[in-house]
Amino acid sequence: xxxxxxxxxxxxxxxxxxxxxxxxxxxxxxxxxxxxxxxxxxxxxxxxxxxxxxxxxxxxxxxxxxxxxxxxxxxxxxxxxxxxxxxxxxxxxxxxxxxxxxxxxxxxxxxxxxxxxxxxxxxxxxxxxxxxxxxxxxxxxxxxxxxxxxxxxxxxxxxxxxxxxxxxxxxxxxxxxxxxxxxxxxxxxxxxxxxxxxxxxxxxxxxxxxxxxxxxxxxxxxxxxxxxxxxxxxxxxxxxxxxxxxxxxxxxxxxxxxxxxxxxxxxxxxxxxxxxxxxxxxxxxxxxxxxxxxxxxxxxxxxxxxxxxxxxxxxxxxxxxxxxxxxxxxxx
Amino acid sequence: xxxxxxxxxxxxxxxxxxxxxxxxxxxxxxxxxxxxxxxxxxxxxxxxxxxxxxxxxxxxxxxxxxxxxxxxxxxxxxxxxxxxxxxxxxxxxxxxxxxxxxxxxxxxxxxxxxxxxxxxxxxxxxxxxxxxxxxxxxxxxxxxxxxxxxxxxxxxxxxxxxxxxxxxxxxxxxxxxxxxxxxxxxxxxxxxxxxxxxxxxxxxxxxxxxxxxxxxxxxxxxxxxxxxxxxxxxxxxxxxxxxxxxxxxxxxxxxxxxxxxxxxxxxxxxxxxxxxxxxxxxxxxxxxxxxxxx
Numbered sequence: 001x002x003x004x005x006x007x008x009x010x011x012x013x014x015x016x017x018x019x020x021x022x023x024x025x026x027x028x029x030x031x032x033x034x035x036x037x038x039x040x041x042x043x044x045x046x047x048x049x050x051x052x053x054x055x056x057x058x059x060x061x062x063x064x065x066x067x068x069x070x071x072x073x074x075x076x077x078x079x080x081x082x083x084x085x086x087x088x089x090x091x092x093x094x095x096x097x098x099x100x101x102x103x104x105x106x107x108x109x110x111x112x113x114x115x116x117x118x119x120x121x122x123x124x125x126x127x128x129x130x131x132x133x134x135x136x137x138x139x140x141x142x143x144x145x146x147x148x149x150x151x152x153x154x155x156x157x158x159x160x161x162x163x164x165x166x167x168x169x170x171x172x173x174x175x176x177x178x179x180x181x182x183x184x185x186x187x188x189x190x191x192x193x194x195x196x197x198x199x200x201x202x203x204x205x206x207x208x209x210x211x212x213x214x215x216x217x218x219x220x221x222x223x224x225x226x227x228x229x230x231x232x233x234x235x236x237x238x239x240x241x242x243x244x245x246x247x248x249x250x251x252x253x254x255x256x257x258x259x260x261x262x263x264x265x266x267x268x269x270x271x272x273x274x275x276x277x278x279x280x281x282x283x284x285x286x287x288x289x290x291x292x293x294x295x296x297x298x299x300x301x302x303x304x305x306x307x308x309x310x311x312x313x314x315x316x317x318x319x320x321x322x323x324x325x326x327x328x329x330x331x332x
Numbered sequence: 333x334x335x336x337x338x339x340x341x342x343x344x345x346x347x348x349x350x351x352x353x354x355x356x357x358x359x360x361x362x363x364x365x366x367x368x369x370x371x372x373x374x375x376x377x378x379x380x381x382x383x384x385x386x387x388x389x390x391x392x393x394x395x396x397x398x399x400x401x402x403x404x405x406x407x408x409x410x411x412x413x414x415x416x417x418x419x420x421x422x423x424x425x426x427x428x429x430x431x432x433x434x435x436x437x438x439x440x441x442x443x444x445x446x447x448x449x450x451x452x453x454x455x456x457x458x459x460x461x462x463x464x465x466x467x468x469x470x471x472x473x474x475x476x477x478x479x480x481x482x483x484x485x486x487x488x489x490x491x492x493x494x495x496x497x498x499x500x501x502x503x504x505x506x507x508x509x510x511x512x513x514x515x516x517x518x519x520x521x522x523x524x525x526x527x528x529x530x531x532x533x534x535x536x537x538x539x540x541x542x543x544x545x546x547x548x549x550x551x552x553x554x555x556x557x558x559x560x561x562x563x564x565x566x567x568x569x570x571x572x573x574x575x576x577x578x579x580x581x582x583x584x585x586x587x588x589x590x591x592x593x594x595x596x597x598x599x600x601x602x603x604x605x606x607x608x609x610x611x612x613x614x615x616x617x618x619x620x621x622x623x624x625x626x
Contacts, residue, residue, distance in 0.1 A: 054432040101611055104618040108374050108431045109570055113614065116567040119560075120607035127600060237563065241439060248436065290451065297447035303440025307433050308425055 018162055028154040029226065034266050035165040036223040041246040041258030042172050043215030048244070049253035050176055051208045052188030054111045056240050057098065057118025058216050063235030064121060065091040065217030066224040070137040071130055073225070080143045080151060084164075084221040091217020092210055094121075099209035103202055106191075115237060122235045136231030140224055157226065164222050168215055173255060175211060184208050216243075238296075245299060248306050251313030260314055269295055338596055341475040346592045352481050352550060354588020355488030356382075358581045359543040360565045362492060363536035365574040366499070369512040370532045373423060373434030379562025380445040381537045385411050385544025386553045387449060390458050400463040404545050411541030412534040419533040424526070442558075449555035457552030484546050491542060492581045499577055508532065567610045573623025583621060 018035075022028050040062055047053050069087035072078040078086065102113045125131045132138065142151040151157045175181050183204050186194045195201050224230045233239060242265065250261025268275075276291025291298065306313070312320060360378055367375050388407040392398040398406065418441060426433045461467070462480040469476040499505035510518045511525055519525045544558075551557060565584075572583030587606050594605040601608070613621065 054435070056435075101614050104614050105570070108368075108435060111432065111435055112374070112566040112570050113610070115563055116570065116607050116610055119563045119567075120604045123603040127603075237559075241443070244436065244439075294447055294451050296443045296450065300440045300443025300445075300447055303443060304422065304437060307437040307440065308422060311429075311433070 015166060018166075019159075022155055022158055028158040030270075032158055032161045032226045033223065034263055035161055036219045036226065037243075037246065037266055038259040038262040039165045039168045039222070040216050040219035041243055041250070041262045042169055043212050043219060044243045045247045045252065045254075045258040046172055046175065046215065047208055047212040048247060049251075049257075050181060050188065051184045051205065053205060053209065054244075055102070055114040055209070055212070056111045056237070056244070057114035057116075057121075058213070058243050059235050059237060059239035060098065060114075060118035060121045061091040061095055061213040061216040062220035062223075062239060062243070063125070063230070063232075064094055065220040066230040066234050067125065067131050067137060069221035070140040070224045070230040073143060074137065074140045075130070078143075079147050080145055080225050083143075084218070084225065087221030087224070088214055088217045091220065092214040095210040095213025095217075096206075099206045099213065103205050103209065115240070118235070118240060119237060122232070122237070125232060125235050131230075131232075134232065136229055137224075138229045140228045140230070142225060142228065151225070161222055161226060164218065168218055169259075172215065176255070180204070180207075241303075242299070245303055245306070247313075248311075249302065249313055251316035251319075252311075254313065254315040254319065257313050257315035264314075265299075268298070272298060343593075343596060344475045345477075346596045347589060348477065348481050348485070348592075349595075350589040350592020351485045351585065352588070353591060354585035355485050355492075356543050356547055356561065356584075357565055357568050357588050358492055358584030359488055359539055360561065361568045361572065361574075361580040361584050362495060362577065363539040364565065364569055365577065365580045366495070366508075366539075367533055367536040368574050370508065370515075370529055371419075371423065371434070372427065372431060373438065374431065375533075375536065376435055376438040376562065377418070377441040377445065378438075378537065378540050378565070379558030380442040381411050381415065381558070382540040382544040382547070382561060383449070383553075383555060383558035384414070384445060385541025386460075386548040386557060387453075387544075387555070388541070389545040389548045390460050390553050393460070394458075400545075400549075404542070407545045408538040408541040411544075412538035415537035416530055416534040418537075419530050423533065424529075442562075446555050446558070453555060455554055455556055457554045460548045460553050462549040480549055484550065487546060488543070491539070495539070496577045496581065564606050567606045571606075571610050571613045571620060573620030575620075576622040579622025 018031070021031055040058075044055070044058050047055055047058075065087035067087075068090040069083045072086045073080060073083035098114060098117050101117065102110050105113060126133060130137075142157060144150045145160060149156065151160065176184075183194065183199055186197070186199070187201055187204060191201060194204075220234060223234075246261035246265045247258045248261070249264055250259065251257030272291055272295055273293075276288045279291065280286055280288035310317065360382060364375055364378055367373060367378075385407045388410055389400070389403040392403040392406060393400070422437060422441070423434070426437060466480040466483050469478045470482075471477075497505075499508055507518065507523050507528065511523070511528055515525050547557075568584055568587050569580070571587065572579045574580070587609065590609065591602060591605055595602040
């Protein structure tokens with residue numbers, strides 16, 4: 001019981017910090033972008049961290065939802081909440097289709113199938129007339145929420161996005177701690193045993209996949225509203241790799257890990273040039289100045305280090321080593 | 333002469349182009365299958381090492397003045413050594429873990445390799461000419477056959493079947509197959525299994541590099557050439573299943589040909605046809621064409 005209270009205090013503090021963040025000098029659009037990716041990573045973690053399924057194609061849901069939302073708002077004149085809803089529904093349907101195909105094979109094949117299907121979607125987005133091809137979908141207006149609340153101000157939009165992401169996070173937490181979530185954990189730990197206990201494992205896996213895809217779609221749709229454009233980057237396989245990395249860096253199967261990972265990776269991606277310049281002046285090695293252009297190398301290196309030495313991720317390591325965090329994150 | 337409204341020479345030249353692509357798929361999926369069999373690792377870096385092979389061929393010609401034939405041998409050797417280093421320093425620490433970590437680790441290696449070459453050469457393609465002995469085309473009477481493409485198909489087939497022969501018909505191959513089934517038991521018989529694993533990985537990636545050098549004059553050499561290749565090859569592997577060497581070869585060639593024909597009849601779908609076939613196979617025969625249902 002005490003752990004639960006502690007957890008609640010932590011999450012409330014975090015939420016409070018996010019509520020006051022714009023007044024503490026944080027740039028709202030940047031925080032919103034981070035929030036969307038945090039939700040994306042949490043949705044992904046629901047599948048990998050809590051069900052043990054590695055999807056290498058989550059960019060498909062994230063990106064296609066973004067396209068649908070962008071198209072619905074810009075070309076069909078939908079209000080943002082309807083646009084987001086359209087994106088989420090598209091993501092859920094896509095999740096159902098890809099999920100149905102992918103769960104026909106286990107383990108490593110699952111990852112390859114999701115990757116291949118996501119690549120197929122990438123080609124479709126490249127060729128389809130409504131995505132704008134290489135240029136992407138530009139100039140998506142923010143519109144007015146429910147037709148009454150204009151979202152043009154960054155601050156208004158910030159609280160709407162914060163609410164969406166917080167609700168998404170709560171939903172994921174609820175799923176993980178529900179009896180359904182416990183079955184998912186059982187499947188992750190020992191699939192044959194879950195089958196022998198009489199669970200229809202495929203149905204549970206599929207539902208987890210669709211839920212994860214739907215929440216990833218929510219993140220993607222929201223991101224399109226925030227940034228006002230959608231491009232092929234979001235459906236490309238590197239995006240699927242990014243969300244895996246965020247979850248891995250933060251900690252697989254931890255509640256807050258993906259959030260921490262998303263913050264780290266997005267900040268790193270944006271500030272790598274500055275970090276490189278700082279390293280160059282600090283160490284006197286001019287090569288570091290080129291670091292800003294070599295994001296992929298750094299991302300790849302982090303991947304390698306994480307897998308070899310750091311598999312529990314930041315939050316995972318913290319909870320395993322520091323007694324205070326250990327008591328806090330015991331599964332309730 | 334026409335077939336289904338398409339002139340026959342055009343059809344045949346697409347068939348040859350399909351066979352060329354199919355040879356690359358076959359060699360790459362063969363390497364993936366051999367590596368997966370013994371190491372239990374899906375080598376995502378296969379595409380990047382394919383790219384490295386082609387890049388080395390270009391660099392050898394450009395900086396050292398080495399010709400195509402030298403690089404055809406040298407590049408796979410160098411990439412094989414790179415593979416051995418990767419296996420010794422990184423892969424061997426993760427064999428006991430879940431499969432997914434192998435995929436993620438090699439994914440990281442891919443990003444680093446591609447990133448390094450991207451930061452040096454950018455994303456544009458480098459020109460690479462076919463060796464003089466193979467330039468030009470031969471008139472077969474019903475079509476002009478570009479010599480280099482024919483050479484790619486022949487060379488790949490020879491390498492593929494040599495690999496099949498070594499694995500299925502020789503003593504080394506018997507050790508390898510035994511190691512795939514039960515590494516502990518094979519070790520008890522005095523076979524140095526860790527060494528065998530290292531060499532297998534080196535051989536598998538050398539095969540990818542060989543494909544890369546063969547591909548250099550046919551497709552544009554760029555740091556990104558391995559990316560789309562590896563994802564297509566994954567689909568090939570899902571379609572064929574990784575259980576059988578011959579299965580990998582046949583599936584690879586077959587899909588290349590199907591892709592070639594799609595370019596003739598419905599070019600819009602040529603990028604996605606392999607994935608569509610994967611979907612159909614998953615629906616009808618989930619274990620893959622040559623896979624065993626578990």
